[in-house]
Amino acid sequence: MSPHISPSENTVGSFVYDALPGRVVFGSGASTGRLAAEVERLGCERVLVVAAEPERELARRLVAPLGDRVAATFEEVRAHVPVEVAQRARAAARDARADGLLCIGGGSTTGTAKAIALEQPLPIVAVPTTYAGSEMTPVWGLTEGRRKTTGRDAAVQPAVVVYDPELTLTLPPEISGPSAMNAMAHCVEAFYAPGANPITSLMAEEGIRALARGVPVAVERPGDLDGRADTLYGAYLAGAAFAVAGSGLHHKICHALGGAFDLPHAQTHTIVLPHVVAYNAPAMPAIAERLDRVLGERGDPAAALYDLAAGIGAPMALADVGLPAGGIDEVLEPILAVVPPSNPRPVDADGLRAVLAGAAAGVRPSAAILNR
Incomplete structure (x- = not known):
């Protein structure tokens, strides 16, 4: 396993952080x-x-x-x-x-x-x-x-x-919401992806906070520049955290679904995210607590993510965005072949099928139900 912050501990161990080159110019x-x-x-x-x-x-x-x-x-x-x-x-x-x-x-x-x-x-x-x-x-x-x-x-x-937040002012709600939830997925996975470390976790937490604050405003009041700036700032942090931490189970699922069935990228990430969090939550209690805290201390970060997406009118079921009947069986093996061994919880065919079935149907996930 690559050095990374433990999904089950709050202490900081050894880690590697590769600072990436690049210049960011941010402002209206x-x-x-x-x-x-x-x-x-x-x-x-x-x-x-x-x-x-x-x-x-x-x-x-x-x-x-x-x-x-x-x-x-x-x-x-x-x-x-x-x-x-x-x-x-x-x-x-x-x-x-x-x-x-x-x-x-x-x-x-x-x-x-x-x-x-x-x-x-x-x-x-x-x-x-x-x-x-x-x-x-x-x-x-x-x-x-x-x-x-x-x-x-x-x-x-x-x-x-x-x-430039001004460039997002005309982004319609049906794109703004899922696009921001896609950024949220980058942040969440940055806590436990193979290259995760305390620095990416700091960026991810601040990114989630900015996105959760900004996206409801961006959807409900598209012309609100402050809401747009918060959301774009969160998206920047999400991308920066993901760039170093890498991808995990969530992204492997979404890439397989997008490639196999040409599903819309942001909507697929929006739908899958809470189900993966519900699956992993019992194996990463410290991270789950951190997610819960930044999402509003509701006791169930998977459900909180689902409710946030539903509240901004995002699609909630893969079946509604193009997943065909029988599609789950087609992607099971390709996903299992690329799941990082550092995923907080081991992933087998039954567990993956449960995650995909919940996402396909659009049910509100619960870690307690999914993991009993």
Whole structure:
């Protein structure tokens, strides 16, 4: 087992913390007031802009000050970054003779820029418009057929991330809520993933606090800039914690489901999260207590996460977002093959099936029921 903070103790033992490179610029108006200077600071003269078609007008507005530094734009972004899309994006970068990448959008857009950098080590400037958090990590993901593969490579770590809460003001509630819950999943798993340590736990706890405070406001009052700033700040911390701690059972489940059935990324994370917490809670009492404290001291962090998601109108059942009948059986073995041995509780087929069945049906999880 890799050195990490014990899931069952409050004491701090030995640990390893790899501080990742990268620059963060956070603030309202940063995308218009600071972006051009950040690109120039990297010395990029031929930038490939990666932005999905819905962000076309936003991207045009933000890159206008770059003038001739914009060599080309790639808009063929798709969820889970299919290999064929990655190949076209890489070809676009070569054709443009790009010396830098500027991605403007959500996690799929960032993932597309990373797919380019994985082959062509170009510096990435990321301008997130959702709460995905992937802009803070060296993690890449590609989907081929019905299998999603992920990995870590320093080449895909964005050199600069420009966070501007103003860019999230128009994010609709049905995207804001699940996107923030996806960030919450990064925080929760950072407590016990293979590379977890006291530093990632501090970032994760503060991230959960900011997200739990911000996302209800972002959903109920989308134009509230303070709520948006809290949520984006939480998402930044979530990505930073996840980048070091790595992924655990929760992410292995979600990646398998997304790759096999093309389920929506953020919604899948939202649905699965409380069920994984309920499964692991008895084996990580100190972490469960910490989660409960930051979520409001309700005595059951899994139920609290479920209620938070339900309260912001997020989907609660995998069956409602595209999981087909019989889908659980298809992903059991692929998930079991990649579950980290450091998961707080051993995972077998019966336990995993119980987690997936609860998530498929959308029932309110309970650690007491799931683990009896």
